[in-house]
Amino acid sequence: MAEVRDYIYWVTLIIYCVTFVVGILGNGLVIYVTGFRMKRTVNSVWFLNLALADFLFLVFLIFTIISYTQEHRWYFGLVMCKLNNLFSAVNMFASIFLLTAISLDRCLSIWVVVWAQNKRTVCKAQLISAVIWMTALVCSTPYATFRDLTEHNNQTYCGSSATVEQRSITTIFRFVVGFVIPFLVIIFCYVAIGVRARRLQRNRTQKPLKIIFSIILAFFICWLPFHVMQFLILKAGSDEYLHKVVLLGSPLSASMAFMNSCLNPILYVFMCDEFQKKLKQSICHVLESALAEDHLSFMSSRSLSSHLSRISRKSESSAPLERKDTAISFTECKVV
Structure with missing residues (x-):
């Protein structure tokens, strides 16, 4: 048991560090290229906001890494304890809401072509992004509210102060609003896109669809274990077996969820030709x-x-x- 815990500890720590370094550099490049080097389009607005959500979260990840290396002890005060948890939740909600908006936008642009050409503008994309950020912030507020400092053996920890009932409500809310409903909408959109693309035989739509589908798949793989583990935490209670599973799986599932923040830039670089072109031009210019x-x-x-x-x-x-x-x-x- 101790050997397994040590192994999971080092694997989790490595994932944290790689996520922080790769994510900061990658999202910083995406923000620079989409914000300053590429022509402002609806798609560039979506990807820019995704990169901003990831970058903002990764800035605060360093506090989690330090706390993890100190056996979860917290040295940064109550404000940073709440902010760190707040931006983690904002990143999750903003990312999934943006992916939902991207899917709806792609579906409408293929099914209602004339309407999309006339109504699909950069200004509206920016306005929708602002609404998404505000909604994500509102949805994330409870997770910062129920966060407090606790004392144990003269050591300070940043933990949840919610009751069992409050924790159950917030866990179910996060899973339904931040995972289930958006994914049902996304799946419906891509089924509709696939049907329409097959009818029109539009091969040129395959490349953007692959990029967005890869981003969605990465989000699903990274965040699903986290949500499952949160439900197991609620059910653990006095069950010794579930308690061991939670003890071993919780750090690893959290690190996988955080890893999603550094995957999107990698998908942009390896799959998006326009991004590669602009990135090379930017590097050459520098x-x-x-x-x-x-x-x-x-x-x-x-x-x-x-x-x-x-x-x-x-x-x-x-x-x-x-x-x-x-x-x-x-x-x-x-x-x-």
């Missing part, structure tokens, strides 16, 4: 900007030295009278 000044300075100084050497050789082979004119020319060249 390298050009960094090297251009030194390159031009080197070339200009080299050209000036060569030019002065030619003038010097010409002046040495000229008559005394010509030396005077050359000196004037040299002075003019130097001024220029």
Whole structure:
């Protein structure tokens, strides 16, 4: 039992660290490319907001990592205890709501083409994204409210202060609103998209569909174990077997849920041709900007030295009278 716990501890810690590093770099690149390098479109607005949700959560993940390495002791105060749990819930709700909006948007753009061309605008996508953020924040508030500091053996821990009934309500709410209903909508949308695409034989729609389907599948695989484990925690009680399962599985399921925050940028890079193109252009532009000044300075100084050497050789082979004119020319060249 102890060996298994140690193994799960190190696996979970590695997942946490890889998620933090890869997620910060990857989502930072996505925010930069979709926010500043790509043309502002409806899809870029969706992906930008997804990256913002992941990036915001990963900024606070460092506190969870430190607490985990200290056997869950908490050193950062009550405010950070509540904020850390709040942004974890906001990330989950905002991500699944955005994926639902993306699925509905894709379904409408294929089934109602004329309407989508006239009504599908960047401004409306931004407005819907703002509503999604507000809804996710409202849905996440209870999880920060029922979070408090507890003392045990003179050590401080950040844990739940909810009663059994409150914990049951919040767990069921998170599972139904943040998982079941959105996935039913998403599945319905993609079944409709598949039927419509087969009828119209639109091969060009396969690439975006693969990207979005991969993101949804990754979200499902990462978050489903977390929700299952939350229900097992409610049922554990005095059951010794379930208590062991929860003790071993809870850290691993949480790390898998957090891992979803670093998977989306990887899917963008490996599956989206436009993102790859813009990312390469951005990297090339940064390298050009960094090297251009030194390159031009080197070339200009080299050209000036060569030019002065030619003038010097010409002046040495000229008559005394010509030396005077050359000196004037040299002075003019130097001024220029």
